[in-house]
Amino acid sequence: MISIRGVSLVYPNGVRALDNVSLEIGKGEFIFLVGHSGTGKSSLLRLLYREMAPSIGHITVDGIRVDRLARGRIPALRRRLGVVFQDYKLLSDKTVWENVAFALQVTGAHTRDVRRQVPRALDLVGLAHKSRMYPNELSGGEQQRTAIARALVNNPKLLLCDEPSGNLDPANTTEIMELLRRINLKGTTVVVATHNQAVVDRMRRRVVRLDNGRVITDEERGYYFLGLGQDQILSG
Amino acid sequence: MDWGRIRFFLGEVQRNFTRNAGMQITAIGTVAVTIVMLGIFLYARSALIHAESGVFSQIEISVYADPAATAAQETVIRTALAQDPRILSVSFIPKREGLAQMRRLMKGQIDTSLLTENPLPDKFRIRVREAQEVPAVARSIARLPHVQNVEYGREVVQRLLQLAAVMRPVGIAVIVLFLLVAGIIISNTIRLTVFARRREISIMQLVGATNMYIRMPFICEGLLAGIAGTAIAVGALALARASLVPKIASALPWLPMNTVAVDLSTLVLELFAVGAAVGALASWIAVGRYLRT
């Protein structure tokens, strides 16, 4: 699904956010990107949905050479994946239904398809009964579920999540992670960048650890911290 | 026809349009002022051009016979004129009739009853087939015997040409300037809308809307501003034409205007085309600059 080879990203201000990163992510995988704040997790995701192009290196997403994608072909890439952020990025003057439908409407979908797919996405995230509410009438967890419904409404095969539970309390976090697990079980590849230890430790999935723009470990069923006991976590 | 899609799109346009109404009104006002000026210019030009061709086609040569000429001598002149193939028609105005005409024209301006004798010579009024032959025909008639004087509307023609020569470059420069100003103001208005909607735009981009699609509502917004401004301008021009043109025509009688011949529907169409084009182009540029960065 995703192939990253020898990728470095240097921002215009000279910050080297990623340093020779290589990573293979298979179809249907569930993978955590972990690491301190500022180690390049968001930057790596931005390269995948082509918010940015790498300074050097090759990136393939779902068969598309993303690192040298012409500007005009970016929309086609974005329609094949969904992205979810810490701050939900919902439109406050649109209802839940309208926010989800927006993703289809602005990509030129037929009303017929909008009517069919929006309820399906809302059912998936369990918000069908709140479809007429506005984002500010929802809890953080519900807002994030709305954002996930929007990301999934056109059935992408890949879901990218940048700190999806960053603004959520533990109960809502659990709910969101459970939702992501279900989505993954249906066959969608899920990539989650997080620095939430509890989430990672509970899920026991593949963990790719970044530090200062480099991949330092890649474990099949990892924990948030590598080989560290609880004491050290608390003191460090 | 997918009405759901159309409704969604129109909703987006309306949302844009109402988002910064104040700036929008400024933009519409500028377009209106610009289009009013353009309208006046095109109208005046059209009226003058029609008058110009009208004047040329109607140009008459007045041939004044020598006051001492006898009737027989005048017949010689008349025969010579009738035989000239370049001449379309000849009418003879004896001095009696000439005086009567002058009395009618000058009524209230000159007291013609004071005239003790008729000062006017007999006159032939000649229409020529081709306007450009007027000067040559006039010259050859002047060589006929017993012809005292030959006149044609040289001054009118020259005045007309001078007027056009002055008006055209000045008018065009002013209008181009105003079109630019209108474009810049619309462009800035759209930029404000784009800025107000940057969140929507970034989400659109995130979910894979094409730049074309993102542009569309903004182009429509600019188009609407252009058309609204033009509509106001056309309304104002229509009022002005009804009330001012007759006054101008009577205040400046020397101004050769032919307002009847102006093709108003074409003029209005042209104005709307210009207004719409300025609006659409300005917003295209404004959004384009945003999307590229």
Ligand SMILES: Nc1ncnc2c1ncn2[C@@H]1O[C@H](COP(=O)(O)OP(=O)(O)O)[C@@H](O)[C@H]1O
């Ligand atoms: N737009 C940007 N311009 C310049 N530097 C940036 C930008 N975004 C992130 N960075 C820098 O790149 C590094 C990685 O940032 P980021 O990918 O956001 O890390 P993370 O998501 O792991 O917290 C940081 O040092 C950050 O300051």
Ligand SMILES: [Mg+2]
């Ligand atoms: Mg981040």
